[in-house]
Amino acid sequence: MKTVTLTVNNRPHTLTPSPERTLLDVLREDLGLTGAKRGCDAGECGACTVLLNGKPVNSCLVLAVELSGAAVVTIEGLGGPDGLDRLQQSFIDNFALQCGYCTPGMILMGKALLMQNPHPTEAEVKEFISGNLCRCTGYENIVKAIMAVAGGGEGNG
Ligand code: FES
Numbered sequence: 001m002k003t004v005t006l007t008v009n010n011r012p013h014t015l016t017p018s019p020e021r022t023l024l025d026v027l028r029e030d031l032g033l034t035g036a037k038r039g040c041d042a043g044e045c046g047a048c049t050v051l052l053n054g055k056p057v058n059s060c061l062v063l064a065v066e067l068s069g070a071a072v073v074t075i076e077g078l079g080g081p082d083g084l085d086r087l088q089q090s091f092i093d094n095f096a097l098q099c100g101y102c103t104p105g106m107i108l109m110g111k112a113l114l115m116q117n118p119h120p121t122e123a124e125v126k127e128f129i130s131g132n133l134c135r136c137t138g139y140e141n142i143v144k145a146i147m148a149v150a151g152g153g154e155g156n157g
């Protein structure tokens with residue numbers, strides 16, 4: 001089996017995944033990073049979104065064997081109880097989650113958008129997250145949470 005070295009949340013890992021295993025499998029089952037959720041397992045819901053080399057991907061569609069040299073960021077890499085990322089805090093402040101299943105993916109989509117476009121319009125936020133499904137919130141507060149950080153004028157750290 002092919003050996004793959006990559007970083008996840010800036011930590012190096014060496015893996016020997018079997019060919020059919022996905023990035024989502026490896027994150028959740030091998031590395032214990034369960035923030036990325038398994039929803040549809042077919043690229044339809046966005047619950048498994050992580051950043052791969054700075055770009056959002058559906059980790060259920062990425063084969064682990066293709067990840068040599070990759071840099072992956074999951075929700076655990078943004079912040080935790082000791083210090084939340086501004087976008088995580090904004091989701092809390094704006095009541096942008098209910099069950100929370102979509103939330104890691106939504107936050108990472110917001111992060112990706114703000115990295116490439118620090119001051120998006122509301123329409124651009126809606127368009128960017130349109131592939132990520134939320135069954136609870138009606139999306140309004142999610143958009144508000146992202147816009148609140150976008151309008152902050154201090155970057156998006
Ligand atoms: S679990 Fe990957 S897109 Fe739904």
Ligand code: FES
Nearest residue numbers: 098099134135136
């Ligand atoms: S908060 Fe439940 S799916 Fe979005």
